[in-house]
Amino acid sequence: MRQSPPPRTYRVKSFGCQMNVYDGERMAELLAERGLSAAPEGEDADLVVLNTCHIREKAAEKVYSDIGRLRREDGSSPLIAVAGCVAQAEGDEIMSRAPAVSMVVGPQAYHRLPGMLEKATKGERATDTDMPADAKFSALPARRKAGPTAFLTVQEGCDKFCTYCVVPYTRGAEISRPCSDLVTEAQRLVEAGAREITLLGQNVNAWTGDDDKGRAIGLDGLIKKLAKLPDLQRIRYTTSHPNDMTDGLIAAHGEVDKLMPYLHLPVQSGSDRVLKAMNRSHTADSYLRLLERVRAARPDIALSGDFIVGFPGETDAEFEETLSLVDAVGYAAAFSFKYSPRPGTPAATMDDQIALAVMDERLQRLQAALNRDQLAFNKASVGKVCKVLVERRGKYPGQWLGKSPWLQSVHFEGEAAIGDIVTVELAEAGPNSLSGRLLAPTIA
Ligand code: 5AD
Numbered sequence: 001m002r003q004s005p006p007p008r009t010y011r012v013k014s015f016g017c018q019m020n021v022y023d024g025e026r027m028a029e030l031l032a033e034r035g036l037s038a039a040p041e042g043e044d045a046d047l048v049v050l051n052t053c054h055i056r057e058k059a060a061e062k063v064y065s066d067i068g069r070l071r072r073e074d075g076s077s078p079l080i081a082v083a084g085c086v087a088q089a090e091g092d093e094i095m096s097r098a099p100a101v102s103m104v105v106g107p108q109a110y111h112r113l114p115g116m117l118e119k120a121t122k123g124e125r126a127t128d129t130d131m132p133a134d135a136k137f138s139a140l141p142a143r144r145k146a147g148p149t150a151f152l153t154v155q156e157g158c159d160k161f162c163t164y165c166v167v168p169y170t171r172g173a174e175i176s177r178p179c180s181d182l183v184t185e186a187q188r189l190v191e192a193g194a195r196e197i198t199l200l201g202q203n204v205n206a207w208t209g210d211d212d213k214g215r216a217i218g219l220d221g222l223i224k225k226l227a228k229l230p231d232l233q234r235i236r237y238t239t240s241h242p243n244d245m246t247d248g249l250i251a252a253h254g255e256v257d258k259l260m261p262y263l264h265l266p267v268q269s270g271s272d273r274v275l276k277a278m279n280r281s282h283t284a285d286s287y288l289r290l291l292e293r294v295r296a297a298r299p300d301i302a303l304s305g306d307f308i309v310g311f312p313g314e315t316d317a318e319f320e321e322t323l324s325l326v327d328a329v330g331y332a333a334a335f336s337f338k339y340s341p342r343p344g345t346p347a348a349t350m351d352d353q354i355a356l357a358v359m360d361e362r363l364q365r366l367q368a369a370l371n372r373d374q375l376a377f378n379k380a381s382v383g384k385v386c387k388v389l390v391e392r393r394g395k396y397p398g399q400w401l402g403k404s405p406w407l408q409s410v411h412f413e414g415e416a417a418i419g420d421i422v423t424v425e426l427a428e429a430g431p432n433s434l435s436g437r438l439l440a441p442t443i444a
């Protein structure tokens with residue numbers, strides 16, 4: 001491996017989930033603390049971090065093609081670090097197949113990136129995929145920068161072992177970050193300009209901690225603590241597991257004004273046989289009853305979910321049960337995927353893998369139903385007066401884009417600035433956004 005001068009600029013490219021976005025931001029902060037600056041748009045960076053995702057598709061193959069594309073015209077490459085879940089799952093293979101990569105760092109080890117970088121400039125290649133995460137967060141620099149909406153990882157890992165999912169292997173066992181650290185980090189984010197914080201975790205509602213008197217609290221307790229930060233206006237959380245929706249968390253949706261009326265609660269399938277084979281430990285009916293309780297606590301809540309079509313052995317009739325569940329819920333938003341065998345997971349070696357053409361057809365039908373419901377939800381919002389948190393400028397002069405409490409994208413025209421919370425009347429609805437009429441200027 002060649003030696004290289006210490007890099008001056010970096011680029012972090014994050015793929016996949018919001019937790020990767022959070023990790024990508026933290027890696028950028030680590031590099032900035034070491035004196036590197038972000039490479040300007042369109043310019044080559046001296047160091048590129050590919051922060052990868054392994055949840056679906058041919059993620060590993062994508063990493064190799066991304067590495068290939070980093071090669072410059074003169075044949076040289078920047079320093080390359082592969083981070084994220086592909087690094088965790090396939091680190092050794094990346095090192096042997098891709099000589100241009102000098103660092104492989106897993107999601108629980110990226111706080112050691114600066115040390116690895118030092119070695120890499122001397123021409124040494126290094127892999128660090130150690131778990132668990134205990135040391136990581138305390139080794140990261142304090143938060144200094146934030147847009148109006150910020151992510152805060154409160155929990156990592158997963159002990160649920162759904163049979164299709166790679167997360168328990170790449171992200172490790174469930175760990176919760178301590179409450180006091182989270183309040184401190186949230187406070188910093190707010191001081192840096194965040195008006196909304198989304199609490200993140202693979203199983204965010206499994207978060208547990210102790211309050212300052214040493215009493216055990218759950219995610220609802222954490223949300224109530226964060227709601228006391230005066231300049232924090234909105235709190236969200238994702239992603240939750242149905243089995244960890246406690247009474248307290250459900251009640252919090254009716255009690256805490258700053259907790260936004262939106263719940264992402266993956267169901268994956270509407271068939272009890274498939275759910276059992278997925279090791280989901282809930283049924284279609286128990287899920288629907290849970291949603292009834294959530295709606296009783298917060299009647300206007302927007303519900304969202306994740307779905308997998310074509311899990312091994314899924315019959316036409318079982319897929320129809322998923323469509324019936326969708327009809328019963330009326331989702332405001334949803335994410336749906338074709339089943340993708342993940343190496344090392346139990347489902348990857350199950351009999352009756354479903355043909356791609358069948359999965360394609362099922363996905364199309366499911367997405368048509370979900371899109372129909374999303375549009376219906378947006379149309380039903382027309383006429384409502386709500387607060388919109390302004391996130392950025394729109395395409396046209398004088399236009400702004402922001403989010404409603406129900407996480408809908410809303411565009412409107414008038415006097416505003418990024419970070420404002422404005423009052424808007426929702427005027428017209430499309431499948432992916434609404435237009436609004438500005439009623440009152442900034443409240444905060
Ligand atoms: N194939 C397809 N979709 C998957 N997901 C997780 N693992 C797989 C897989 N092997 C989906 C689930 C999960 C979301 C984050 O990704 O729906 O909730």
Ligand code: SF4
Nearest residue numbers: 158160161162165167
């Ligand atoms: Fe994966 Fe299931 Fe854990 Fe979600 S709950 S991260 S789908 S194993």
